[in-house]
Amino acid sequence: MPRARRGGDAYARAGVDVSKVRAIQSGLGALLSSTFANREGKFGQPAIGIGHYAGLIDIGGGRLLGMHTDGVGTKVLVAQEMGKFDTVGIDCVAMTVNDLICLGVEPAALLDYIALEREDDALVRQLSKGLAKGADESGTAIVGGETAILGDTIKGVGGRGFDLVSMGVGLVEKKAVIDGSKIRAGDRVLGIASSGLHSNGYTLARRLVRGLDLKKRVAELGMGLGESLLTPTRIYVKPTLKAIGKSDVHGIAHVTGGAFTKLTRLTGARKLRFSLTEIGDVRVPPIFGFLGRQGRMGRAEMYLTFNMGVGLCVVVPEGEEPEVLKAYRGSGFEGWEIGTIVEGEGVVVGSTRIS
Amino acid sequence: MPRARRGGDAYARAGVDVSKVRAIQSGLGALLSSTFANREGKFGQPAIGIGHYAGLIDIGGGRLLGMHTDGVGTKVLVAQEMGKFDTVGIDCVAMTVNDLICLGVEPAALLDYIALEREDDALVRQLSKGLAKGADESGTAIVGGETAILGDTIKGVGGRGFDLVSMGVGLVEKKAVIDGSKIRAGDRVLGIASSGLHSNGYTLARRLVRGLDLKKRVAELGMGLGESLLTPTRIYVKPTLKAIGKSDVHGIAHVTGGAFTKLTRLTGARKLRFSLTEIGDVRVPPIFGFLGRQGRMGRAEMYLTFNMGVGLCVVVPEGEEPEVLKAYRGSGFEGWEIGTIVEGEGVVVGSTRIS
Numbered sequence: 008m009p010r011a012r013r014g015g016d017a018y019a020r021a022g023v024d025v026s027k028v029r030a031i032q033s034g035l036g037a038l039l040s041s042t043f044a045n046r047e048g049k050f051g052q053p054a055i056g057i058g059h060y061a062g063l064i065d066i067g068g069g070r071l072l073g074m075h076t077d078g079v080g081t082k083v084l085v086a087q088e089m090g091k092f093d094t095v096g097i098d099c100v101a102m103t104v105n106d107l108i109c110l111g112v113e114p115a116a117l118l119d120y121i122a123l124e125r126e127d128d129a130l131v132r133q134l135s136k137g138l139a140k141g142a143d144e145s146g147t148a149i150v151g152g153e154t155a156i157l158g159d160t161i162k163g164v165g166g167r168g169f170d171l172v173s174m175g176v177g178l179v180e181k182k183a184v185i186d187g188s189k190i191r192a193g194d195r196v197l198g199i200a201s202s203g204l205h206s207n208g209y210t211l212a213r214r215l216v217r218g219l220d221l222k223k224r225v226a227e228l229g230m231g232l233g234e235s236l237l238t239p240t241r242i243y244v245k246p247t248l249k250a251i252g253k254s255d256v257h258g259i260a261h262v263t264g265g266a267f268t269k270l271t272r273l274t275g276a277r278k279l280r281f282s283l284t285e286i287g288d289v290r291v292p293p294i295f296g297f298l299g300r301q302g303r304m305g306r307a308e309m310y311l312t313f314n315m316g317v318g319l320c321v322v323v324p325e326g327e328e329p330e331v332l333k334a335y336r337g338s339g340f341e342g343w344e345i346g347t348i349v350e351g352e353g354v355v356v357g358s359t360r361i362s
Numbered sequence: 363m364p365r366a367r368r369g370g371d372a373y374a375r376a377g378v379d380v381s382k383v384r385a386i387q388s389g390l391g392a393l394l395s396s397t398f399a400n401r402e403g404k405f406g407q408p409a410i411g412i413g414h415y416a417g418l419i420d421i422g423g424g425r426l427l428g429m430h431t432d433g434v435g436t437k438v439l440v441a442q443e444m445g446k447f448d449t450v451g452i453d454c455v456a457m458t459v460n461d462l463i464c465l466g467v468e469p470a471a472l473l474d475y476i477a478l479e480r481e482d483d484a485l486v487r488q489l490s491k492g493l494a495k496g497a498d499e500s501g502t503a504i505v506g507g508e509t510a511i512l513g514d515t516i517k518g519v520g521g522r523g524f525d526l527v528s529m530g531v532g533l534v535e536k537k538a539v540i541d542g543s544k545i546r547a548g549d550r551v552l553g554i555a556s557s558g559l560h561s562n563g564y565t566l567a568r569r570l571v572r573g574l575d576l577k578k579r580v581a582e583l584g585m586g587l588g589e590s591l592l593t594p595t596r597i598y599v600k601p602t603l604k605a606i607g608k609s610d611v612h613g614i615a616h617v618t619g620g621a622f623t624k625l626t627r628l629t630g631a632r633k634l635r636f637s638l639t640e641i642g643d644v645r646v647p648p649i650f651g652f653l654g655r656q657g658r659m660g661r662a663e664m665y666l667t668f669n670m671g672v673g674l675c676v677v678v679p680e681g682e683e684p685e686v687l688k689a690y691r692g693s694g695f696e697g698w699e700i701g702t703i704v705e706g707e708g709v710v711v712g713s714t715r716i717s
Contacts, residue, residue, distance in 0.1 A: 038490045039474075039504040042497040050533045051470025053505050062505030064471045064531075066421060076473045076508050076529055084514050115406025116419045118431040119394075120475065120527050135393045142397035149394040150408050150417030153431050153527075158565075159439050160525050162517045170515050172475050172508075174431055174529035176419075178405045210513075 059186065059272070060109040060261065069181050073112030076174040077102035081209040082237070083171055087164035088221055089233040092130055095171055096137020097144070098206040101240035102263070103175040104145040105319065108247045109259040111185035114145055114177035119152035124161040124168035134171060137239075145244040147175065185251070187258040187273030187322070190348055194257055194322050196281060198345040199335050201318030203292045205240040207263040208313050212236060215301040227293050235294045243319045246338035250321065250331045258322035262314040268362035270320060270354050280351030287357060288343045291316040307359040322348065414541065414627070415464040415616065424536050428467030432457035433527040436564040437592070442519035443576055444588040447485055450526055451492020452499070453561045456595035457618070458530040459500040460674065463602045464614040466540035469500055469532035474507035479516040479523035489526060492594075500599040502530065540606070542613040542628030542677070549612055549677050549703040551636060552686060555696040556673030558647045560595040562618040563668050567591060570656040582648050590649045598674045601693035605676065605686045613677035617669040623717035625675060625709050635706030642712060643698045646671040662714040677703065 036057035043053045046064070054071050055063040061075035079098045086095045096119075104114040119138050121131060131154060142149050162168045204212060221233030228235045243261075250256060258273040270281045295316070299309050309315060321342075323331050328344055335342045346355075354362040391412035398408045401419070409426050410418040416430035434453045441450045451474075459469040474493050476486060486509060497504050517523045559567060576588030583590045598616075605611060613628040625636045650671070654664050664670060676697075678686050683699055690697045701710075709717040 035486055035490050035507065035509060038487070038494055039497075039507070042494050042503045043505075044503075045497060045501050046470055046503045049470070050468070051503065051531070053471070053503050057504075057506055062471065062473065064503070064505060066427075066533075068423065072421075072427070072471075072531070074471060074473055074505055074529075074531065076475050076506070078475065078477070078508060078510055080510055081512060081514055113405070115401055115404070116408070116417065116427075116429060118417065118429055118529055120431050120433065120529075122433070122525055131390055132393070135390050139393055139397050142394075142400060146400050148397045148399075148401040148406065148408050148419070149412075150398075150419060150429055151412055151431070152390065152394070153433060154390060155433055155435055156565075157436060157525065159436055159568075160518060160523060161515060163515060168515060170477055170512065170525065172527065174429075174473055174475075176406070176427070176429065176531060178421075210511075213514075 055186065060106040061112060063110065063184065071179050071181055071184065073107045073110055073177045073179055075103050075106045076172060077106060078170060078172040079206050081213060082206050083169055084164060084213060085209065085233060085236045087167050089237060091237060092133035093136045094237055094239045096134045097141040097239035099171045099173045100138060100141025100145055100147070101242045102206050103173045104147060104242060104244050105240070105261040107175055107177045108244050109185070109261050110179060111183050111251060112177040112179040113248060114147045114175050114244055117142060117147050117149045117173050117175040119149060120172040121152070121154045122157050122161050122170040123154065124158055124163055125166055126156055127167060130167055130169065134169070141242060144242045185256055185259055189257040190274055190279060190322050192279060192348055192350050193325050194348040195325050195328050195344060196283060196346040196348065197321040197323065197328060197331060198286065198289055198317035198343050199243060199319040199321060200290065200341040201262070201292065201314045201316055202241045203235060203238040203294050205263065205314055205318055211312060212298055215298050225297065227297060241318050243340070246335045246340050247319070249338065250334040253334055254323055254327045254331045256321060256323055256331070260320040262317055262320060266312055266314060267310050267354050267356055271362060273322065278350055278352060280349050281346060281354040282349045283346035283354065283356050285343070286345045289316040289345060290341065307356065307361050310356040310361050317345065410541070415461040416467060418465065418539065426534050426536055426539065428462045428465055428532045428534055430458050430461045431527060431529040432461060433525060434561050436568060437561050438524055438526055439519060439568060440564065440588060440591045442522050444592060446592060447488035448491045449592055449594045451489050452496040452594035454526045454528045455493060455496025455500055455502070456597045457561050458528045459502060459597060459599050460616040462530055462532050463599050464540070464616050465534060466538050466606060467532040467534040468603060469502045469530050469599055472497060472502050472504045472528050472530040474504060475527040476507070476509045477512050477516050477525040478509065479513055479518055480521055481511055482522060485522055485524065489524070496597060499597045540611055540614055542630070544612040545629055545634060545677050545703055547634060547703055547705050548680050550680050550683050550699055551638060551701040551703065552676040552678065552683060553641065553644055553672035553698050553700040554598060554674040554676065554690050555645065556617070556647065556669045556671055557596045558590060558593040558649050560618065560669055560673055566657070566667060567653055570653050580652065582652060596673050601690045601695050602674070604693065605689040608689055609678055609682045609686045611676060611678055611686070615675040617672055617675060621667055621669060622665050622709050622711055626717060628677065633705055633707060635704050636701060636709040637704045638701035638709065638711050640698070641700045644671045644700060645696065662711065662716050665711040665716050672700065
């Protein structure tokens, strides 16, 4: 079976070495884990290693607090090029809460961090609109934040450079943590629809569309290119809480950086393979075909990089697929059966091994 | 009594309008508070308004979780100019945990966010060393984080630009929250020693030392200028927990952006004044005199901008001063009685009203 190159040619050309980023993060994790001893036997004792979708700490009474932080990344540059700032706050919330829900954590409260190139009250107001909308969609409260003017650190388009980050916490019962350890051969993999690029792959996407008019309507996209690129990340919290309530969900993966190659985070070193032979059934948003042609990217390479229409993967015991898909569809989220867990290793998309 | 100009001339010349920053943050707070309704009656219901030292959410059993985020700001530029990256992580932790302890919250767990101009494994390792040291000093665990390569958003010195932020949570019993509401006329104000600039005032400080050789030894500083500017922020968590255990502490203020003008955050609209007539007793680190002369700043202006040797203010009932100062001194933290709460409003430093 063909094996695609890890990391992706197109992505490397865009200046991001995904494997290097992972190496940095892993070295960091080892060093920082040494601090776990500081909470031994106290409130906040860490309950999971660094490197999963979120941190978990013990808050007593059989309950864990999930903690996670993430940013919008280079999607903020598209917002600056378009002069449209009221939706990236949704992405900012989505990146954090969608990762929390992967561990079964119900997100509860958020902080935001906005670093600005210059004071810009109007910009901050627009960003906040999106943040509040994301909080409402995810059922969370934004209880604080920081706005920093960092003219010597932040740059961007037309003096409106900014970085946008959120940090969130939420609750999960110890016995209800979904960390992938229950996944076994025969489980089914469901794909829940994305709205487009979400907040991942923008360093590459921006490179691929360089020189094109972002404001011009593109027939195959049914809208302008910039508008399509700015489509907010879907927030999967509410339907996923419903699904968890109805079914014995074995694993949940938010499809972001590293796209489908990251699924193996759920199964770790166990001899299990994500065999996504039915992924062809997914309705792929037209932006992906557009970008693929721009970059002359192969199909496998695209699944290494983009979510390709699947923003969330949910692994369930065979037979529970209909009930879980019903929970998502009832909330307006399309979903498909995209594959099966089999013995083996890595991730297969269609008939190509990508990881 | 003379009244200094709000905001400070020198700071405005450095391109930071402190009152504008506050206006942005307050407008943001109002919009984001609308999301509090999302947690009404649920885990994580907000228990304090936006704008105090930290957010507080209800986690049941009479307990609150404190949440706060802060960054190192432009001190990172000094680190870049000096090529020394192993201490700003301490500052990063300090900025978050010192704010949490102001509400009586014992910090427990942290996340870090590092945005980089380029992949730079060595840089991240150095930053992490400081983060781990700060966590150890504050008794916290770093349970996760995010490292983002944002070449089009982050800039700095020699390609080593970065932004460094932490987010922390901690525990406080509802009845033990220290929000300043118990402060009354006659209370005494204690000042706990800072190690220098901490992580505030660097946009101005960098402007004032522009053109000077950061690596050259300065006799009055007893070290190089850059080394002095990079001195890590002191972490007040452990001695403050001791002090809280021994005394009925009425209010705690971390002296950062806005310096002593921010003390009134503890007393709100109540008719109380911070009368810091004894602040002359404080041992002022020599860096402040050096910067003051560079910028020809007046004494009042300096107290609007810098901590002037006091990194933390602690308000206690009259008579409890010795016990509290003993708790800090026993942990190696010098402290002084710097003033009294009287009827009135604002903040008086020496004989000058600064707020």
